[in-house]
Structures are given as structure tokens and as C-alpha cells.
Amino acid sequence: xxxxxTLGQYFPGTSFIHRLDPRTKLLVLIVYIVALFxxxxxxxxxxxxxxxxxxxAISTISLKSIFRGLKPLVFILVFxxxxxxxxxxxxxxxxxxxxxxxxxxxxxxxxxMIVRIMMLVSATFLLTYTTSPISLTDxxxxxxxxxxxxxxxxxxxxxxxxxxLRFIPTLIEETDKIMSAQRSRGADFESGKLMERVRALIxxxxxxxxxxxxxxxxxxxxxxxxxxxxxxGRTKMKLLRYKRRxxxxxxxxIILLATIITLRCFGW
Amino acid sequence: MAPILEVKxxxxxxxxxxxxxxxxxxxxxxxLERGEFLGLIGHTxxxxxxxxxxxxxxxxxxxxxxxxxxxSIWESKAATxxxxxxxxxxxxxxxxxxxxxTVYKDIAFGPKNMKLDxxxxxxxxxxxxxxxxxxxxxLESSPFDLSGGQKRRVAIAGVIAMEPEILILDEPTAGLxxxxxxxxxxxxxxxxxxxxxxxxxxxxxxxxxxxxxxxxLVMNKAHLAYDGSVKEVFRQAWQLQxxxxxxxxxxxxxxxxxxxxxxxxxxxxxxxxxxxxKTLRGGNGHA
Numbered sequence: 001x002x003x004x005x006t007l008g009q010y011f012p013g014t015s016f017i018h019r020l021d022p023r024t025k026l027l028v029l030i031v032y033i034v035a036l037f038x039x040x041x042x043x044x045x046x047x048x049x050x051x052x053x054x055x056x057a058i059s060t061i062s063l064k065s066i067f068r069g070l071k072p073l074v075f076i077l078v079f080x081x082x083x084x085x086x087x088x089x090x091x092x093x094x095x096x097x098x099x100x101x102x103x104x105x106x107x108x109x110x111x112x113m114i115v116r117i118m119m120l121v122s123a124t125f126l127l128t129y130t131t132s133p134i135s136l137t138d139x140x141x142x143x144x145x146x147x148x149x150x151x152x153x154x155x156x157x158x159x160x161x162x163x164x165l166r167f168i169p170t171l172i173e174e175t176d177k178i179m180s181a182q183r184s185r186g187a188d189f190e191s192g193k194l195m196e197r198v199r200a201l202i203x204x205x206x207x208x209x210x211x212x213x214x215x216x217x218x219x220x221x222x223x224x225x226x227x228x229x230x231x232x233g234r235t236k237m238k239l240l241r242y243k244r245r246x247x248x249x250x251x252x253x254i255i256l257l258a259t260i261i262t263l264r265c266f267g268w
Numbered sequence: 269m270a271p272i273l274e275v276k277x278x279x280x281x282x283x284x285x286x287x288x289x290x291x292x293x294x295x296x297x298x299x300l301e302r303g304e305f306l307g308l309i310g311h312t313x314x315x316x317x318x319x320x321x322x323x324x325x326x327x328x329x330x331x332x333x334x335x336x337x338x339x340s341i342w343e344s345k346a347a348t349x350x351x352x353x354x355x356x357x358x359x360x361x362x363x364x365x366x367x368x369x370t371v372y373k374d375i376a377f378g379p380k381n382m383k384l385d386x387x388x389x390x391x392x393x394x395x396x397x398x399x400x401x402x403x404x405x406x407l408e409s410s411p412f413d414l415s416g417g418q419k420r421r422v423a424i425a426g427v428i429a430m431e432p433e434i435l436i437l438d439e440p441t442a443g444l445x446x447x448x449x450x451x452x453x454x455x456x457x458x459x460x461x462x463x464x465x466x467x468x469x470x471x472x473x474x475x476x477x478x479x480x481x482x483x484x485l486v487m488n489k490a491h492l493a494y495d496g497s498v499k500e501v502f503r504q505a506w507q508l509q510x511x512x513x514x515x516x517x518x519x520x521x522x523x524x525x526x527x528x529x530x531x532x533x534x535x536x537x538x539x540x541x542x543x544x545x546k547t548l549r550g551g552n553g554h555a
Contacts, residue, residue, distance in 0.1 A: 180326050181365040184357040185426060186349070186381030203377065206367035210412070 010132045016245060017059040017130045022139025024246040025127050031253040032123055035260040036116055044263045045115060051256050052119055052126075061129050069125040070118060077114050084110035133165035135238070142240055155231025163219070171212065178207050270338060271299035272466055273323065273355070273434055278332035280318055292318040294490045296332075300434065303464045307477035307498075310487030311512035316470050317360075319487065320436050323468070324355040353382055356432030360439050362423030366411040371402070371422050374411050378430040396429035399462075400455045417448035421455070428459055435459065436468040441476065449473075453480060475516040478502065478536040486513070498536050 036048050090105030141158035148154050182203045189200050280293040292315050300306055310316045321327040322334055325341045325348040334341050341351040368374035375396055379389045397407060400421040411422050441449035453476060460467050471477050477484060484501040486494040488511040494501050502515045518541045522534050532548060535541045
């Protein structure tokens with residue numbers, strides 16, 4: 001059950017997308033998101049979708065995995081859709097009943113919003129699916145490094161993120177174990193009223209937190225034993241360097257954005 | 269007498285239908301008698317942990333059956349839950365699941381879930397604490413203030429307090445010092461004797477398994493490789509070594525002695541070894 005969570009999961013591979021520099025992927029993702037928000041009509045949406053589809057196709061990540069990532073979002077999607085349907089004013093009234101008015105504009109807008117969120121999240125998943133957490137934080141650190149001049153602790157932030165990502169699967173596994181152990185003692189997590197269910201979480205959360213603190217302590221000791229003292233003067237095993245394929249990806253991103261902006265200018 | 273637990277053609281496949289598909293159990297069948305002590309050995313990843321989690325319904329088999337007193341534990345939701353109380357499962361490093369404010373409350377967690385009345389819970393907590401030799405003075409202290417060995421015993425008491433007819437322990441002595449190990453093993457034996465409970469113990473210590481078990485199951489690559497008496501299993505020294513397992517050190521010593529021409533039968537426990545050596549010395553005393 002818990003193993004179905006795909007957050008931050010990485011599918012190793014050697015495709016063009018996998019081999020891109022993490023910074024490239026992050027920047028192109030930002031460009032793509034900007035394009036997605038500039039897009040207003042179905043034509044420009046189609047262009048974005050084509051771009052996304054192309055990326056997914058190149059990445060060799062199965063559509064199934066992408067959709068599995070979208071599953072937890074169903075609630076948010078439905079919520080956004082419903083809000084937009086009911087709260088959008090418009091000319092063409094489809095249904096009018098009591099205080100509820102549904103307009104064609106509302107429905108159209110709801111569809112646009114849902115598609116936009118889905119495309120946005122799918123692209124983000126594509127990033128985490130094709131980039132290992134370590135190279136992702138490396139890329140982020142390198143992109144944010146100008147902020148070091150403002151005494152912003154970029155390295156520490158990246159290290160924290162890296163450790164957090166690293167421990168998600170560990171903690172999921174631990175939760176699974178603790179749940180099994182408490183179930184063996186007759187704990188019941190699936191039935192009962194809301195309050196009972198909340199109370200049933202205590203036997204899981206207490207050992208989980210204690211375990212997390214224990215691990216944090218051990219990790220801190222282990223890092224200190226290896227003389228870790230922050231980012232200053234620290235070198236990297238894998239230096240990030242832009243290659244030809246990165247420029248190619250940038251080009252693709254820029255062309256996408258330019259196309260969308262042009263379409264917008266012409267009213268599409 | 270009919271066996272208390274029967275496992276029939278158990279198969280388990282993790283993440284079926286995904287790229288991470290992994291066969292953890294294949295065609296595993298065995299049975300367990302009341303009061304029997306079963307040792308379960310196998311290399312890491314051989315399917316031991318998966319197997320024991322099937323015995324109290326934590327994992328649902330992909331196919332096959334687990335019968336408790338002849339009835340499937342998956343017959344109904346209630347049957348599955350009831351099986352948890354009859355088959356007590358102590359996980360590896362169980363001290364990491366303690367959560368209550370006091371030792372007493374933690375041990376009482378299982379009996380409370382059984383919906384027993386207060387007096388019965390009280391009786392069981394005290395008895396369980398006694399089985400694992402916890403002094404009554406620690407019952408009101410926080411489990412997090414105890415030493416590692418004591419925490420382990422509290423966790424085991426938490427399962428024993430449910431008075432399971434089958435007690436399953438996954439490496440109950442891992443990470444303890446020799447004295448702690450010895451004590452835990454004694455506690456288990458005592459529980460078995462006084463309650464006529466069946467025990468399944470997973471262990472990597474071949475000498476512990478040889479000394480405690482009536483019968484040994486050997487898991488290898490998701491299969492049940494051997495199911496037999498201590499003698500029958502440890503006779504297969506070569507095959508065991510190929511599975512990444514071993515024979516008790518004392519057995520190895522005696523095999524070497526035999527190779528050197530000493531007339532001794534293979535032994536599996538320290539006591540047998542002492543006995544064998546004494547007879548040998550008695551026999552050759554006059555020479």
C-alpha cells in the first residue's frame with residue numbers, strides 16, 4: 001500500500017533525457033511551465049502537449065508510470081474542476097437550477113485548468129523519474145549558487161534536500177515494518193470512527209519519530225567522522241558540464257516558448 | 269494429532285505485474301504440531317521473513333493456503349484478525365516498535381486489542397513480564413529508559429501477553445551480547461514448556477538452531493529446500509554451504525576429528541559433544 005507512493009522515485013535509464021544535465025532539465029522544465037501558463041487556447045495547449053509527449057517518448061518512461069504519479073492528484077483535479085465549473089461567470093448558460101448556474105465558459109475553463117495541472121505535474125514527474133535525487137540536488141545547488149554571494153546557505157540547503165529525498169524510501173519501509181508489527185499485536189488501522197483511527201496512528205508515529213531521530217543522530221555522527229563541515233572548499237566527484245545535447249534541449253525549450261508566445265500574439 | 273498449523277503450496281509474488289515483480293515464495297508447504305520447536309534458517313533474501321508474515325495473515329498469499337486448526341485464516345476478516353492473536357509474531361529488532369509511556373502499557377497493548385477485561389489484562393502483563401524475566405520495578409518506567417536487552421524483552425513480552433499458541437520469532441537474539449542471547453532463548457523455552465506453545469524461530473546462529481529445534485526448515489531462493497530433524501538437515505553440510513548457510517561450529521570440529529581418524533559420530537550441540545568426548549575418553553581410558 002505504502003509502496004505505491006512514487007514521489008521522488010527514479011527509474012534509472014540511459015535515454016537522451018536521462019543523460020541531460022540536471023540543470024538543463026530544471027531550466028527547460030521552468031521554460032515549459034512558463035509556456036504552459038502563457039498558453040490560452042487549445043492550439044497552444046496542443047503544442048505543449050506535443051512537446052511533453054515527445055519528451056516522454058524519448059525518455060522511455062512508460063505512460064503507465066506517469067499516470068500512476070497523477071493518481072494521488074485526482075482529488076485536487078476534481079476540486080479544481082468543480083470550482084471552475086460553478087464559479088465562472090459566462091454568457092452561454094447550460095444549466096440553471098436554484099443558485100447553481102453552469103456556463104459553457106465555466107466548463108471550458110475547468111477542462112483547461114485540469115489539463116494544465118495534469119501537464120504540469122506529468123512534466124515534473126518526468127524530471128524526477130529521469131533524474132537521480134543526487135544529480136537533481138547537484139543541479140539545484142549549481143543553479144542557485146549565485147545566491148551564495150548573498151550569504152544564502154545554498155550548499156546546506158541542497159544537502160538537506162538530498163538527505164530528505166534519500167530517507168523517504170527508508171522511512172516508508174520503516175513505516176511498513178512498524179505497521180506490520182503493530183498489526184501483529186492486533187492493532188486495527190482500517191476500521192473504527194475517525195477519532196479511533198487517528199488514535200490508532202500513535203503506535204506507528206511514536207516509533208517512527210524515534211527512529212527518525214535515531215537515524216538523524218547516527219547520520220550526523222557518521223558525517224562528522226568523515227570531517228564534513230559544510231560546503232566550503234568541497235569538491236565534487238561528478239562535475240556538471242553542459243554538452244551538445246544540453247544546448248539542443250535548451251533550443252527545443254526556447255522554440256516551444258517562442259511558438260506559444262507567437263500564437264498568443266496572434267490571438268490563438 | 270492434527271497439526272495446529274498447515275501451510276499448503278504457498279506462493280507469493282511481490283509487485284505482480286510491474287517491472288519490479290519478484291517471486292518471494294514458491295510452492296512452500298509444511299505443517300507444525302502443537303508444542304513443536306521449529307528452526308527456520310536461510311540466506312538473507314531467501315524468503316524467511318515473507319514466509320512468517322503469511323502465518324498470521326500480514327501478507328496475503330498470491331496462491332496457496334494457510335490453515336490454522338484446519339481452517340483457512342483468510343476465510344473471513346474476523347478469522348484473519350483472530351489468527352493474529354493465536355499466532356504471535358515477534359519481528360526482527362522488535363524494540364523499535366515500543367511506543368507507550370510505560371512498559372506496563374506497552375505490554376498491555378496486544379491484550380487490550382483482544383478486548384479482554386482489565387483483570388485478565390493485568391494478569392497477562394505480569395505473567396508475560398515474568399516469562400521474559402523483567403523485574404516488576406521496571407513496569408512503571410518508560411520503555412525508552414531501558415537497556416537494549418531489556419527493551420527487546422519488553423517487546424517480546426508484548427507478544428507473549430496475547431498468549432499465542434504459536435510464537436514466531438525473527439532473529440530474537442540479533443545484536444545482543446552472549447548473556448542476553450542466552451536469557452532470551454531460555455525465556456522462549458520456558459514459554460513453550462509452560463503453555464505447550466509451538467515455536468518457530470528464525471536464526472542465523474546454527475548452534476542456537478541445532479540446540480533448540482525439534483525440526484529445521486531450510487529456505488533457499490524462495491523454495492523450501494529441506495524439512496527435517498536437526499540430524500537430517502545438518503548432515504547436508506555441503507549443500508548448506510552452497511546455499512550460503514553453515515553447520516554448527518561444533519559439528520565442523522567433529523567432522524574434522526573424524527577426518528583425522530577419530531572414531532566419533534557427528535554431533536550438533538555442545539552437550540552432545542561433551543557426552544561424545546567423555547565416552548571416547550572412557551573407552552580409551554586404559555590405553
